[in-house]
Amino acid sequence: MERLRHSDYAGLLDFVAELQEPVPLAEFGGHLVKSTARLLPGAIIAFDQIEEASGQYRFDHNCPLSGAELERLFSRLKELYRQNPIHSYIQRGGRETVVDISNLTSQRDFQKTDFYQDIFRPIGLRHQVNVLLPRGGWINSMTINRDRPVSGRIQALLALASRHIAAAHRTACLLEELAGTSTPQQTRSLLTPREIQVVEWLGEGKRNSEIAVILGCSPRTIDKHVENILRKTGAETRTAAVRTSKGRGEGTNT
Structure with missing residues (x-):
């Protein structure tokens, strides 16, 4: 060489x-x-x-x-x-x-x-x-x-x-x-319980700052959760991440 x-x-x-x-x-x-x-x-x-x-x-x-x-x-x-x-x-x-x-x-x-x-x-x-x-x-x-x-x-x-x-x-x-090849169920299994909560609120159209208030944490923490969600789902946008993790059926928050 x-x-x-x-x-x-x-x-x-x-x-x-x-x-x-x-x-x-x-x-x-x-x-x-x-x-x-x-x-x-x-x-x-x-x-x-x-x-x-x-x-x-x-x-x-x-x-x-x-x-x-x-x-x-x-x-x-x-x-x-x-x-x-x-x-x-x-x-x-x-x-x-x-x-x-x-x-x-x-x-x-x-x-x-x-x-x-x-x-x-x-x-x-x-x-x-x-x-x-x-x-x-x-x-x-x-x-x-x-x-x-x-x-x-x-x-x-x-x-x-x-x-x-x-x-x-x-x-x-x-x-x-x-x-x-991943199903929505398989994708969701990669997410932590907190990340699944964040996905649900993203599906409701909430901003990171609003989700932070709802879940009682800092906006920076939500930013990090969203970053992890995008990485785990392989999605490029928040909307795509919600679609990937939930499929065609929409979940609801209770």
């Missing part, structure tokens, strides 16, 4: 700290791209999530292109992604986590592909390193794209970061599964 600088380790610590915050799978790609762009300034970062069986393709990125240019790029990307050497590498059962496509094919052969001519060449890119994330039935790859070879130092940094990226991705996938 190439020797890293003190600033690299400092940046990696900040990067890992950002990834510790659990986010829904729908937001994971954007969160990962932004965090990685801060770790590797100047690189074009993308995160591709492809379910080939259904044709679902999500593309998060920091490409500095106009709306029309992005629409054209994404349209061609969905048509041509199988020409990327990383696709055949995955299909052959490649097991490395960090993969430089220059190790899979020559630059000359790569430049002959429509993928290079229609995706890379228009935005001045020539090289790509992939960080592959396992998920059954999906191709998940974060890519570092540059106009020059990705240095050994950056690849060493990605190798260290990759295990944290994979862990954060597993958490996002788990949150997705829980959101789709």
